[in-house]
Amino acid sequence: MHIEVINTGTELLxxxxxxxxxxxxGRELFKLGLRIARQTTVPDGAAIRESIEEAIGRxxxxxxxxxxxxxxxxxxxxxTAEVLxxxxxxxxxxxxxxxxxxxxxxxxxxQANLKQALVPVGADVLPNPNGTxxxxxxxxxxxxxxxCAIFLLPGPPRExxxxxxxxxxxxxxxxxxxxxxxxxxxxxxTGIGESDFHQGIDAQLATIPDLEFGYCAHIGEVDLxxxxxxxxxxxxxxxxxxxxxxxxxxxxxxxxxxxxxRVLKERGMTLATAESCTGGLIANRITNVPGSSAVFGHGFxxxxxxxxxxxxxxxxxxxxxHGAVSEVVAKQMAVGALQASGADIAVAVTGIAGPDGGxxxxxxxxxWIGLASSNxxxxxxxxxxxxxxxxxxxxxSQAALEAVRRRVLGLG
Amino acid sequence: MHIEVINTGTELLxxxxxxxxxxxxGRELFKLGLRIARQTTVPDGAAIRESIEEAIGRxxxxxxxxxxxxxxxxxxxxxTAEVLxxxxxxxxxxxxxxxxxxxxxxxxxxQANLKQALVPVGADVLPNPNGTxxxxxxxxxxxxxxxCAIFLLPGPPRExxxxxxxxxxxxxxxxxxxxxxxxxxxxxxTGIGESDFHQGIDAQLATIPDLEFGYCAHIGEVDLxxxxxxxxxxxxxxxxxxxxxxxxxxxxxxxxxxxxxRVLKERGMTLATAESCTGGLIANRITNVPGSSAVFGHGFxxxxxxxxxxxxxxxxxxxxxHGAVSEVVAKQMAVGALQASGADIAVAVTGIAGPDGGxxxxxxxxxWIGLASSNxxxxxxxxxxxxxxxxxxxxxSQAALEAVRRRVLGLG
Numbered sequence: 084m085h086i087e088v089i090n091t092g093t094e095l096l097x098x099x100x101x102x103x104x105x106x107x108x109g110r111e112l113f114k115l116g117l118r119i120a121r122q123t124t125v126p127d128g129a130a131i132r133e134s135i136e137e138a139i140g141r142x143x144x145x146x147x148x149x150x151x152x153x154x155x156x157x158x159x160x161x162x163t164a165e166v167l168x169x170x171x172x173x174x175x176x177x178x179x180x181x182x183x184x185x186x187x188x189x190x191x192x193x194q195a196n197l198k199q200a201l202v203p204v205g206a207d208v209l210p211n212p213n214g215t216x217x218x219x220x221x222x223x224x225x226x227x228x229x230x231c232a233i234f235l236l237p238g239p240p241r242e243x244x245x246x247x248x249x250x251x252x253x254x255x256x257x258x259x260x261x262x263x264x265x266x267x268x269x270x271x272x273t274g275i276g277e278s279d280f281h282q283g284i285d286a287q288l289a290t291i292p293d294l295e296f297g298y299c300a301h302i303g304e305v306d307l308x309x310x311x312x313x314x315x316x317x318x319x320x321x322x323x324x325x326x327x328x329x330x331x332x333x334x335x336x337x338x339x340x341x342x343x344x345r346v347l348k349e350r351g352m353t354l355a356t357a358e359s360c361t362g363g364l365i366a367n368r369i370t371n372v373p374g375s376s377a378v379f380g381h382g383f384x385x386x387x388x389x390x391x392x393x394x395x396x397x398x399x400x401x402x403x404x405h406g407a408v409s410e411v412v413a414k415q416m417a418v419g420a421l422q423a424s425g426a427d428i429a430v431a432v433t434g435i436a437g438p439d440g441g442x443x444x445x446x447x448x449x450x451w452i453g454l455a456s457s458n459x460x461x462x463x464x465x466x467x468x469x470x471x472x473x474x475x476x477x478x479x480s481q482a483a484l485e486a487v488r489r490r491v492l493g494l495g
Numbered sequence: 496m497h498i499e500v501i502n503t504g505t506e507l508l509x510x511x512x513x514x515x516x517x518x519x520x521g522r523e524l525f526k527l528g529l530r531i532a533r534q535t536t537v538p539d540g541a542a543i544r545e546s547i548e549e550a551i552g553r554x555x556x557x558x559x560x561x562x563x564x565x566x567x568x569x570x571x572x573x574x575t576a577e578v579l580x581x582x583x584x585x586x587x588x589x590x591x592x593x594x595x596x597x598x599x600x601x602x603x604x605x606q607a608n609l610k611q612a613l614v615p616v617g618a619d620v621l622p623n624p625n626g627t628x629x630x631x632x633x634x635x636x637x638x639x640x641x642x643c644a645i646f647l648l649p650g651p652p653r654e655x656x657x658x659x660x661x662x663x664x665x666x667x668x669x670x671x672x673x674x675x676x677x678x679x680x681x682x683x684x685t686g687i688g689e690s691d692f693h694q695g696i697d698a699q700l701a702t703i704p705d706l707e708f709g710y711c712a713h714i715g716e717v718d719l720x721x722x723x724x725x726x727x728x729x730x731x732x733x734x735x736x737x738x739x740x741x742x743x744x745x746x747x748x749x750x751x752x753x754x755x756x757r758v759l760k761e762r763g764m765t766l767a768t769a770e771s772c773t774g775g776l777i778a779n780r781i782t783n784v785p786g787s788s789a790v791f792g793h794g795f796x797x798x799x800x801x802x803x804x805x806x807x808x809x810x811x812x813x814x815x816x817h818g819a820v821s822e823v824v825a826k827q828m829a830v831g832a833l834q835a836s837g838a839d840i841a842v843a844v845t846g847i848a849g850p851d852g853g854x855x856x857x858x859x860x861x862x863w864i865g866l867a868s869s870n871x872x873x874x875x876x877x878x879x880x881x882x883x884x885x886x887x888x889x890x891x892s893q894a895a896l897e898a899v900r901r902r903v904l905g906l907g
Contacts, residue, residue, distance in 0.1 A: 095517065095518070095521075095534075096517070096521050096530065096531040096532075096533075096534060097521045097522075097525055097530070097709065105507065105508070105536060106507070109507070109508050109509045110509070113509055118508060118509065118538075119508040119536075120508075120537075120538070120542065121508075121535065121536065121537050121542060121546070122507075122508060122535070122536040123533065123534070123535045123536075124517060124531075124533065124534040124535075125533055126530075126532070130532070130533065134533070137549070267509070277564060277565065277566055278565045278566070278605040278607045278608060279605075280566070281565060281566040281567060281605070281607045282605055282606070282607060285566065285567050289567075297505045297506070297539055297568045298564075298566055298568070299504070299506040300564065300651075306506070308505065308506065308509065356775075356796070358775075358778075358794075361779075361782075362778050362779055362781065362782025362783070362787075362791075362794070363768075363770075363775030363776065363777070363778030363779035363781075363782060363794055363796065364775065364779045364782075365775070366770075366774050366775030366778075366779075366796040366798075367773075367774055367775035367776045367778075367779045367888075369774065369775075370773075370774025370775060370776075370796075370798060370848075370888075371774070371884065371885055371888070373849075373850055373851075373884060374851075375774075375798075376798055376799070379774075379798055379799075380797075380798050380799025380801060380802050381796065381797065381798070381799065381802040381806070382770075382774070382775055382794075382795070382796025382797075382798065383794070383795065383796070384768070384775065384778040384782075384793065384794025384795070384796065385792075385793065385794075386778075386782060386787075386788055386791055386792050386793070386794065387788070387791075387792025387793065389792060389837075390792050390793045390836070393835075394793070394806075394835070423805075423806070424802070425801075436782075437785075438785055439785070439786075467600070467601075469599065469600070470625075470653070471625070471653060472783065472785060473783055474653050476779075476782070476783070
């Protein structure tokens with residue numbers, strides 16, 4: 084089923100507003116086993132006509148957002164009717180609902196709002212309990228040019244999202260009955276690169292009937308996405324896991340931090356963090372996970388050497404002899420955090436984020452990651468991510484969280 | 496000048512990734528006095544061909560992002576060459592640069608990466624110091640079908656943004672023969688909303704000749720963007736500052752955290768943080784600023800009550816009586832951080848991020864911000880941001896950083 088999304092709004096193209104509709108529709112349609120074939124953003128006005136005309140010819144369904152308001156640049160309704168050669172008439176129920184909306188708020192209804200009750204002849208009005216703009220559904224049969232359903236939806240998420248769930252999703256589901264057997268799966272990996280997958284499993288994945296697959300590489304992470312019928316998903320997952328299973332973060336789209344919180348929770352363990360170069364990013368990522376307070380209570384951001392000594396009991400002598408970015412200091416930070424927090428496991432990072440502070444022996448991008456837990460000797464290992472400051476922090480935090488995951492799961 | 500942006504990537508349509516490129520390009524082109532006429536998102540693969548073919552017919556320039564990686568679904572380079580009827584050849588300089596990228600990281604280059612050095616005959620290679628995928632610029636003369644420039648750019652922002660600034664913007668500027676006398680200025684404000692600006696200064700700004708202006712609202716921040724000749728920028732800035740000067744974060748696009756680091760540095764002061772509900776985000780934002788180690792040495796993430804007591808000396812009795820989210824605890828956290836760190840000023844936050852943990856008296860979204868410094872009594876104030884977890888953290892961190900800025904600058 085070929086579905087296109089057209090987002091209208093000059094503000095989306097001037098950079099004032101990030102278009103989050105695309106991603107939201109993607110997720111929601113995906114849950115129905117459907118996909119967006121193309122998403123287009125056009126400014127208010129005549130460009131809407133062109134994009135609707137083009138999409139009609141190749142689509143089974145078109146979802147248009149925005150341009151249903153009362154002002155002169157809200158033209159989606161008018162343009163759609165023109166393109167389809169349908170007259171616009173006032174829908175009595177939509178008009179009553181508009182009047183009720185204003186009455187409920189003790190506000191007079193402006194003359195301009197009257198046009199919001201207009202719909203193409205034969206189209207359905209989609210009620211909007213959360214705003215003034217009712218949606219419009221033009222069934223395929225009304226369209227002479229192609230067998231294409233058209234949904235006109237309001238732009239604001241608080242109006243759009245409920246209308247999609249209540250009015251659009253059920254209609255799409257009915258239309259797409261055949262496609263429902265297809266599903267999707269996202270496997271997240273860390274510690275290996277996209278080209279490892281390409282060389283390692285692409286050829287095998289390509290032999291699986293009806294399987295679509297693709298990769299999305301982030302810093303310190305590669306996501307493998309599989310789309311197809313259940314048996315194709317199972318076969319694809321099996322191939323990926325056989326080759327790269329120990330690098331798997333999650334097979335349900337969960338982030339590394341969410342996975343770390345989950346595995347700690349499952350084992351009743353708590354984590355403490357001691358961060359120098361990542362400056363609080365690891366703690367921040369962990370506390371982005373709802374429920375993380377069950378496993379995370381203490382975080383130290385010891386950016387200064389003095390903080391490493393006073394808060395984490397790192398030896399001043401070792402700091403002077405080996406430098407803050409060293410194996411011995413990373414270990415002592417982890418041990419210090421473990422003791423000061425009473426946590427079951429502690430992870431520490433110390434490194435050189437740059438742009439300044441690098442030396443030939445310890446260039447910008449160098450970091451040591453220390454790990455301590457009640458039942459293991461402390462260890463530390465070095466990573467090297469010569470990137471800009473933020474990406475360095477992200478890459479190091481990723482390596483640190485992965486080290487925690489592996490320790491908790493006993494992956495060594 | 497008709498410019499279209501084509502974003503490729505199945506992940507953008509599956510909802511895994513929000514497409515922030517559209518808004519970013521909008522802002523950057525706006526600074527050059529240019530607009531996006533249409534933005535299209537297509538999945539990896541053959542749909543790229545269709546969208547490029549369509550766009551060529553109506554555009555002066557097309558910017559395509561994504562699909563330049565080493566894997567089998569990275570086809571932008573190949574498809575573009577096909578559409579234009581140009582042969583792909585290996586660019587020696589691009590190949591050397593690829594080899595150097597891997598050598599610098601002590602990693603072997605995979606066979607798959609070789610195709611990243613391919614470019615259509617006659618096209619320019621756009622160097623990518625931040626990743627493996629070089630960009631491609633196909634000048635208008637190479638295109639038989641229309642007089643259209645084509646830029647192929649990598650998807651990851653850390654690679655895309657510098658390449659746009661270094662390689663794309665100058666070429667677009669030359670193409671558009673942009674009046675060099677026009678400049679832009681961005682003034683960032685916090686503590687007031689976009690509608691305050693509309694009501695307060697829009698009418699005045701509209702009277703300034705040749706001035707274009709617009710707003711961009713973020714969480715806890717409104718950016719005013721001015722475009723025009725120098726005298727128009729000066730007049731526009733003066734009007735905004737006269738009305739809202741005490742809310743100004745910066746007039747050079749600097750972030751709030753960069754401003755906080757700068758004002759602390761100018762006064763030779765140091766800051767400590769004590770974070771409960773923001774979970775390290777404030778420290779993370781501060782340490783994103785290069786040179787922040789001069790003003791920031793100690794951060795505490797005291798997510799657990801026990802951590803508040805043991806690390807910050809918060810009274811267990813007060814925690815029991817008033818709860819962790821209270822004026823008295825916020826003050827004690829700030830005082831404790833000040834004493835444990837020896838910093839000149841300390842900021843503390845404690846609140847309820849949700850989704851659980853709210854009560855009728857302290858609903859999700861409530862936070863107390865405490866401030867302590869060597870020469871003032873500790874204070875605390877309440878904020879309320881009933882948002883999702885991440886936006887709540889961001890809003891509270893913004894209020895905390897702003898409180899530090901005002902305290903350091905003596906703005907009360």
